[in-house]
Amino acid sequence: MNLLHGMSDSLDILSFKWRSIRPKSQRFWIVAAILFALGVILGTAYFGSAFRTLVSTPMGEGSESLRQSLLLFINIFLENNASVASGGILWALLASILLIPLVGYSFTSIIPEGDLASVKITDNHKISDSLFLQFVSSISFVQILTLTGLNSLLTIGSDTPGLGIFAGWALWTVVVFATVLSAWFFEFLVRKFGIKSKIIALAVIVGAVGTSYLVAPDQIAGMFGLGEAYASLVQSLSYDNFGIVTLVILSLFAAIVVLGFLISITATKTLQMPEKTKKKDRSKILLARFGLAQKNKISGITQFLANMILRQSNIWKPLLLSTVFSIVMSVVFFAFYQILFTVSTLIPIMISLVWSINIFGILGSGTNWLVSLPDARKKLLGSIVTVQYIIIAMISVVVIALLFAFYQPEIDIYVNFLLATTACSVVITQFAIDKAVKNPYRYRVHIRGESVLPPNKAFSYMAKLFVIGFIIAGIMYGLGGAQWSAFDLPSVTGQIAQVIVLLIIIAIARFRFVSLRRKWLTDTKILQNIVKTVGSS
Amino acid sequence: MSEKNELNNIPLDGLIKVEDLTVSFNGFVAVNSINFSVAPGEVVGILGSNGAGKSTTMKALAGIIRPESGKITVDSHILTNLREEEKAKRVLGYCPDVGGLVVGATPREHIQLLLSLHKREGDYDLGLYLVEKIGLSEFLDTPVGGFSHGMSRRLSVVLATLASEKVLILDEPFDGVDPIGVDSIEKIIQEAKASGLAVVVCTHLQSILTRVTDKVVIMRKGTILQELPSSELLGKEGEARYKEILTTVAGE
Numbered sequence: 104m105n106l107l108h109g110m111s112d113s114l115d116i117l118s119f120k121w122r123s124i125r126p127k128s129q130r131f132w133i134v135a136a137i138l139f140a141l142g143v144i145l146g147t148a149y150f151g152s153a154f155r156t157l158v159s160t161p162m163g164e165g166s167e168s169l170r171q172s173l174l175l176f177i178n179i180f181l182e183n184n185a186s187v188a189s190g191g192i193l194w195a196l197l198a199s200i201l202l203i204p205l206v207g208y209s210f211t212s213i214i215p216e217g218d219l220a221s222v223k224i225t226d227n228h229k230i231s232d233s234l235f236l237q238f239v240s241s242i243s244f245v246q247i248l249t250l251t252g253l254n255s256l257l258t259i260g261s262d263t264p265g266l267g268i269f270a271g272w273a274l275w276t277v278v279v280f281a282t283v284l285s286a287w288f289f290e291f292l293v294r295k296f297g298i299k300s301k302i303i304a305l306a307v308i309v310g311a312v313g314t315s316y317l318v319a320p321d322q323i324a325g326m327f328g329l330g331e332a333y334a335s336l337v338q339s340l341s342y343d344n345f346g347i348v349t350l351v352i353l354s355l356f357a358a359i360v361v362l363g364f365l366i367s368i369t370a371t372k373t374l375q376m377p378e379k380t381k382k383k384d385r386s387k388i389l390l391a392r393f394g395l396a397q398k399n400k401i402s403g404i405t406q407f408l409a410n411m412i413l414r415q416s417n418i419w420k421p422l423l424l425s426t427v428f429s430i431v432m433s434v435v436f437f438a439f440y441q442i443l444f445t446v447s448t449l450i451p452i453m454i455s456l457v458w459s460i461n462i463f464g465i466l467g468s469g470t471n472w473l474v475s476l477p478d479a480r481k482k483l484l485g486s487i488v489t490v491q492y493i494i495i496a497m498i499s500v501v502v503i504a505l506l507f508a509f510y511q512p513e514i515d516i517y518v519n520f521l522l523a524t525t526a527c528s529v530v531i532t533q534f535a536i537d538k539a540v541k542n543p544y545r546y547r548v549h550i551r552g553e554s555v556l557p558p559n560k561a562f563s564y565m566a567k568l569f570v571i572g573f574i575i576a577g578i579m580y581g582l583g584g585a586q587w588s589a590f591d592l593p594s595v596t597g598q599i600a601q602v603i604v605l606l607i608i609i610a611i612a613r614f615r616f617v618s619l620r621r622k623w624l625t626d627t628k629i630l631q632n633i634v635k636t637v638g639s640s
Numbered sequence: 641m642s643e644k645n646e647l648n649n650i651p652l653d654g655l656i657k658v659e660d661l662t663v664s665f666n667g668f669v670a671v672n673s674i675n676f677s678v679a680p681g682e683v684v685g686i687l688g689s690n691g692a693g694k695s696t697t698m699k700a701l702a703g704i705i706r707p708e709s710g711k712i713t714v715d716s717h718i719l720t721n722l723r724e725e726e727k728a729k730r731v732l733g734y735c736p737d738v739g740g741l742v743v744g745a746t747p748r749e750h751i752q753l754l755l756s757l758h759k760r761e762g763d764y765d766l767g768l769y770l771v772e773k774i775g776l777s778e779f780l781d782t783p784v785g786g787f788s789h790g791m792s793r794r795l796s797v798v799l800a801t802l803a804s805e806k807v808l809i810l811d812e813p814f815d816g817v818d819p820i821g822v823d824s825i826e827k828i829i830q831e832a833k834a835s836g837l838a839v840v841v842c843t844h845l846q847s848i849l850t851r852v853t854d855k856v857v858i859m860r861k862g863t864i865l866q867e868l869p870s871s872e873l874l875g876k877e878g879e880a881r882y883k884e885i886l887t888t889v890a891g892e
Contacts, residue, residue: 407749407752411742411744414744414745467739468738469741469743471702471704475704475732479757480726
């Protein structure tokens with residue numbers, strides 16, 4: 104099987120990549136990041152147990168109300184929300200299996216193909232590389248965290264929660280294999296029948312979801328009963344039900360083997376066909392569609408950068424994916440606060456990851472040219488941040504408009520969403536631009552294929568940004584008296600407090616941006632480092 | 641009478657003056673106390689072995705990296721602070737050694753941005769003329785990420801030429817360019833010289849460099865070994881002399 108043959112080559116490439124890490128101290132941080140990620144996953148696995156200990160341990164009088172709230176939350180979750188939450192996560196997994204390959208997948212090797220040109224190696228490593236890169240991608244990390252957290256909560260009443268959590272991890276492995284299979288399958292369709300087949304597939308998926316929504320709008324959140332079935336199955340996994348446990352684990356294992364076999368066949372057939380080259384420069388069509396045809400004069404750096412986003416698929420595809428995801432999650436799940444909370448955080452994170460955090464990698468050696476132009480250095484950081492805010496605003500407006508079209512929710516929801524998204528955007532954008540300037544990453548982005556950040560780096564940045572985003576969103580939604588499932592987070596002084604906190608956040612971020620800009624303009628080491636890192640490669 | 645640097649006996653007047661320039665990266669001295677000047681209408685070439693500090697010198701001249709010590713004057717602006725750097729950038733055009741283009745943008749967008757920042761939108765037709773001259777007209781709206789190395793070099797030269805009002809800095813402009821492209825770039829340099837621009841060209845291609853420059857500065861390990869008229873490095877004899885300069889000093 105070519106997948107197995109490829110694994111040996113992939114291991115050699117990985118070993119070579121590991122040995123080429125310089126300085127060697129960098130290896131320590133990579134190991135530390137992996138251990139941290141495993142720690143986070145394990146920590147999430149113990150989420151349910153921690154919750155149970157918390158609610159079963161008598162507390163002092165002052166904390167008794169908190170204990171009661173937690174107890175109420177878990178009861179309501181298990182009785183009413185477990186199937187919807189499971190349905191939601193299953194939808195998200197299905198969406199990632201189908202949509203990631205359809206709109207944003209690229210067949211990058213562990214080492215860029217050009218660097219392997221002088222090495223005698225078959226194409227088989229591309230098959231196992233795709234699997235490896237999907238396993239370590241940031242989206243996979245989010246998937247395993249979500250599944251672990253969900254299963255940990257679902258098995259909160261069980262004496263053997265480990266089985267349910269283990270089943271979640273096995274399901275995650277299936278999802279990764281399925282995503283890779285889907286990616287190779289769509290690539291096969293494109294190479295065999297042309298790019299139109301991808302568009303038709305996307306139309307079929309959107310049509311199917313739309314039809315389901317029209318036919319059974321009440322069933323869609325629970326994924327037509329699958330959410331409930333999943334929740335019951337996970338809850339039933341215990342040593343008493345050894346037969347079910349064996350059946351579930353064997354089924355998932357069999358699914359992995361079958362998917363691996365299918366990946367091998369599909370990828371081998373795909374690689375036998377030449378890559379499809381674009382006949383038309385699609386960017387021209389896109390730019391014209393957005394009213395930015397080339398004959399329109401570039402009036403400054405901001406417009407220059409905005410045009411790049413529309414042209415580079417490795418930037419706009421993940422943005423499109425996160426927008427679709429945000430809209431689907433918000434609309435399908437009736438604008439639950441949990442979803443809006445996630446969307447408020449997700450939008451600025453995704454934009455940061457594909458844009459500002461590695462902006463000098465995107466500009467590449469063009470950085471040298473740009474900063475040699477008068478006033479460009481003064482304007483560059485402001486323009487990068489402006490473009491980021493414009494995109495965040497555009498996506499947020501679309502999400503809000505669709506929410507309004509579907510549900511006409513109360514004004515409080517809009518206010519909370521708007522204020523929390525603004526606060527998250529300000530903080531996350533500042534973090535990203537700070538990182539880009541002070542600690543540029545040695546990874547040049549080309550116009551075709553490659554992601555803006557390699558998976559390991561995207562993953563570590565994403566983890567940090569999620570922590571920051573969740574804290575900020577938590578504060579904002581909390582102050583707004585948002586409902587978090589059964590929690591009625593008390594509104595301190597209503598939305599006035601939210602606005603005050605937002606203004607403080609903006610003031611701090613502004614101060615930090617001004618300091619960063621001053622440093623960027625005056626500290627010679629900063630630009631030298633960027634030029635050395637990305638400009639000269 | 642022109643001011644002279646005692647060590648190298650180099651006249652230090654001109655549109656570009658480099659005095660005791662030292663540039664280092666994290667303790668590594670890339671350029672060590674070099675001096676030279678370029679007068680209006682003069683073309684100076686920088687030759688040297690790999691890692692000689694040529695491109696670092698060019699970056700410092702373009703105001704991208706700041707010297708650790710010494711002085712660079714471009715059109716009477718001393719590049720020691722941002723304000724002066726920005727003033728100097730208004731009169732200079734720079735072609736970086738590698739790429740120097742934003743892969744996601746088209747040649748037309750590069751030209752438009754450059755003219756917008758130079759506040760010279762009226763020169764748009766001149767930009768199109770230069771693109772045509774260098775043979776890239778049909779790729780005006782193609783993202784440069786799809787360009788070959790030679791095409792990118794040619795466009796970089798065009799952008800530098802378009803930007804330069806008094807000073808033109810070309811780092812490896814001939815690298816990977818076909819013979820027709822080399823001819824076009826040579827013509828551009830000659831026209832720049834005729835227009836009174838101070839031009840600095842850095843390349844490994846000695847034969848081309850000696851053809852297009854008035855004098856040549858030879859560098860090795862961050863220092864200037866010799867400065868001599870280009871005519872002394874012409875032909876096979878010149879080639880032998882260049883090698884001799886490099887190896888003699890290297891073997892000292």
